[in-house]
Each structure stands twice: as C-alpha cells, then as structure tokens.
Amino acid sequence: ELEAALADVKKQEDEYNGKIEDCKKRSEEGGVVTRNKAKNELAQLLAEDPLPLRRAKITLEAAKKKAERARAPFEEATKIATAAREASDEAASQATAARENADKEAAQATAAREAADEAQRQATAAREASDAAAEEARQAREAADAAAEEARQAREAADAAAEEA
Numbered sequence: 665e666l667e668a669a670l671a672d673v674k675k676q677e678d679e680y681n682g683k684i685e686d687c688k689k690r691s692e693e694g695g696v697v698t699r700n701k702a703k704n705e706l707a708q709l710l711a712e713d714p715l716p717l718r719r720a721k722i723t724l725e726a727a728k729k730k731a732e733r734a735r736a737p738f739e740e741a742t743k744i745a746t747a748a749r750e751a752s753d754e755a756a757s758q759a760t761a762a763r764e765n766a767d768k769e770a771a772q773a774t775a776a777r778e779a780a781d782e783a784q785r786q787a788t789a790a791r792e793a794s795d796a797a798a799e800e801a802r803q804a805r806e807a808a809d810a811a812a813e814e815a816r817q818a819r820e821a822a823d824a825a826a827e828e829a
Contacts, residue, residue, distance in 0.1 A: 669727040673720040684709055 687709060690702035 669720065669724040673724050676720050680709075 684706065687702045687706035691699050691706055693699070694702075
C-alpha cells in the first residue's frame with residue numbers, strides 16, 4: 665500500500681512538473697499570442713491548488729504512519745533477535761577458541777607422551793647395555809681370577825723346580 669501511494673504521488677508530481685515545464689518552455693518560444701497563452705496557463709497552474717497531488721501526499725503520509733505502527737512491534741523482536749545473534753556469535757567464537765586451545769594442548773600432551781616413550785626406550789636400552797657390560801666385567805674378572813690362579817700355580821711349580829735344583 666505504501667509503495668502504491670508513493671508511486672501515485674511520484675506520478676502526479678511528475679505530471680504537474682511536466683505541465684509547468686511545458687508552459688515555461690512555450691512561454692519563451694513562438695509567437696506573442698502563444699507565449700502569452702503559455703504564460704497565462706503557467707500562472708493558472710501555479711495558482712491552482714493541486715488537489716489530487718495533495719490528496720496523494722496525505723494518503724502517502726497515512727500509509728507511512730500505518731506502516732510504522734505495523735512495524736513497531738516487530739522492531740523490538742528484531743532488537744532481541746539481533747542481541748541473541750550477537751550473543752550466539754560471541755559464544756561460537758569463544759567455543760572455537762576453546763577448541764583450538766584444547767587441540768593445541770592435546771598436541772603438546774601427545775608430544776610429551778612420545779618424548780616419555782622415547783626416554784623409557786632409551787632407559788631400557790641403557791639398562792640392557794649396563795647389564796651386558798656387567799656381565800662382560802664378571803666374565804673378565806673370572807678370566808682374571810683364572811689367570812691369577814694359573815700364574816700362582818706356575819709360580820709354585822717354578823718355586824718347586826727352583827728348590828729341586
């Protein structure tokens with residue numbers, strides 16, 4: 665209804681302004697009689713009360729007021745919906761940030777677990793190497809003890825041979 669009233673007002677204003685422009689143009693061109701006739705028509709147009717145009721403007725104002733009254737209850741709902749949308753956008757932003765933070769912490773925890781697993785593997789390898797070295801040292805000590813025993817027996821045999829000689 666508002667658009668129809670607006671279109672009607674525009675049409676009537678354009679018509680009225682077109683008549684005025686036509687009369688002004690004719691009052692400046694042509695013969696004396698034509699110019700005077702156009703000036704007279706222009707004076708009549710400017711003096712007359714354009715009732716249809718005024719009626720259309722009044723109708724337009726009424727349609728505007730009616731549209732504003734119809735729109736008023738929805739403006740509050742729109743404000744509430746806008747505020748709710750902003751709040752949900754903020755909550756979504758916070759949730760996204762929290763998820764990104766959780767992902768980062770999970771990646772750090774995974775890296776720490778992998779480092780701990782690697783440290784455990786290295787500790788196990790070191791323990792096994794230590795056990796192997798201890799075993800080698802035990803075997804070397806046994807071999808040294810056996811060599812010492814042989815040397816003692818050889819000395820005793822040499823001492824016995826030296827006493828006999």
